[in-house]
Amino acid sequence: MAEFTYRTMRVYQMSLDINSLAFESTRVVPKRSWPIEQQLIRAAASIALNIAGGVTEFSPGEKTRFYRMALRSAGEAGSAFDILARHHVVSREIADHANVQLQGIGAMLTNLILATEARRLRARSVRSGGIAAADGPARRSPGSHPNGNAPEVAAPRSGENAKGAATPADAAASDGAHSVPHHPSP
Secondary structure, eight states: OOOOGGGGOHHHHHHHHHHHHHHHHTSSOOGGGHHHHHHHHHHHHHHHHHHHHHHHOOSHHHHHHHHHHHHHHHHHHHHHHHHHHHTTSSOHHHHHHHHHHHHHHHHHHHHHHHHHHHHHHHHHHHHHTSOOBTTBSOOBOTTOOTTTTSOBOOOOOTTBOTTSOBOHHHHHHHTGGGSSOOOOOO
């Protein structure tokens, strides 16, 4: 049986590191902090679970939805670490370390979202038979008629602006999920 590809992704491995950090840093939690501790555990697990869900999903729209849920869970986990640090349940150093890791995860998830959206837009353009810009329908040359008889002016390809230069979003997306270095948990 083939291995699920998400298991080899750096973003997934980092999400497992955050999950371990959440468990390890909250082993002894005062009763009044249990709700936040439990929310941290759920949010940390949700990051990994939604990455796996997105990778194994076929539909680009659903892939993006899973990656966005993972990104929101990363923000939630970072906030939970901050709350627990504010109340001296975990150290500020642990919370800061977790948030640096979570920012890296967030950057990689954002790249996955942008790359998946770009593929979805290209596929939609191919299905419609036209050349579509990333931000809207295909553009026609000045003075052309909407009946489709006039030739279309090619929109910039994905990853290029009107002058043919790479756009920042597509340059980031081309780096894929490997743009942030992995730092092991303490």
